[in-house]
Amino acid sequence: MSTDKADSIVIRQADFSESSRVVTLFSKEFGKLAVxxxxxxxxxxxxxxxxxxxxECRIVFIRKSSGALGxxxxxxxxRRFSPVPNSLNSLYGGYYVADLLCCLTEDFDPDPELYDLSVKTLARLSDPKSDYNSVIVQFEVGVLCRLGLFPNLECCSVCGDPIATTAKFAHWVSQGGLLCSECRRDEYVGKSISGGSIAVLRRLADADSPLTDRIKIxxxxxxxxxxxAVSAITNVLGRKPGTLRFLQF
Ligand SMILES: [Zn+2]
Structure with missing residues (x-):
């Protein structure tokens, strides 16, 4: 038994007894944990x-061995999350961030960069000047990239040829990859995505790009x-994230 400190975000609460709760946090130092x-x-x-x-809170907790609740x-x-009044995607965007952190990350698997991205996303969702839908998309791409789940948008999933963003459209399949026009077949279930959107996604996925805050979409x-992004997330989870239905795009 040991005492630990962490910077964290509250991502879920559940009643435990008349006076107590089980709180799930996403922490910078330890990743997801429930106490x-x-x-x-x-x-x-x-x-x-x-x-x-x-x-966002600084916590001290007693860690129990063998997976018991801390x-x-x-x-x-x-910092309290303060969504912008009368703006549904500001509020529900926050719930969606919590939902994705809850269902996509593992207990005690820390990712400080994902933590910083989450804090920044919640701050931007609380800013009346933000474009909330673009903030949400940037978080989706960020979380997929950090967890190694971002689909390959450079090459065709079948033949491996590079996909040019100068093409008007490319096709993508539910597994998250792109298909070039040569490999596209009617029997593949999928949708079209514009070359412009592929270019945006590539830029958002480039963690080294200092322009991420200023990308205009x-x-x-x-x-x-x-x-x-939702297709890639759904493919990993085997279902759609529950809070997705509240978002308006
Ligand atoms: Zn191909």
Missing amino acids: LAKGAKRLKGPFDAALDLLS ILTQAQLV TKEQTAECHKL
């Missing part, structure tokens, strides 16, 4: 607003990129 927060449901509980969904001993609020490209 028992005793007294968290009391009005003047020991953790106050630090454990609200999507709050015990939360301290939680200090760093048209509404149509945002919707196309979102569709492809």
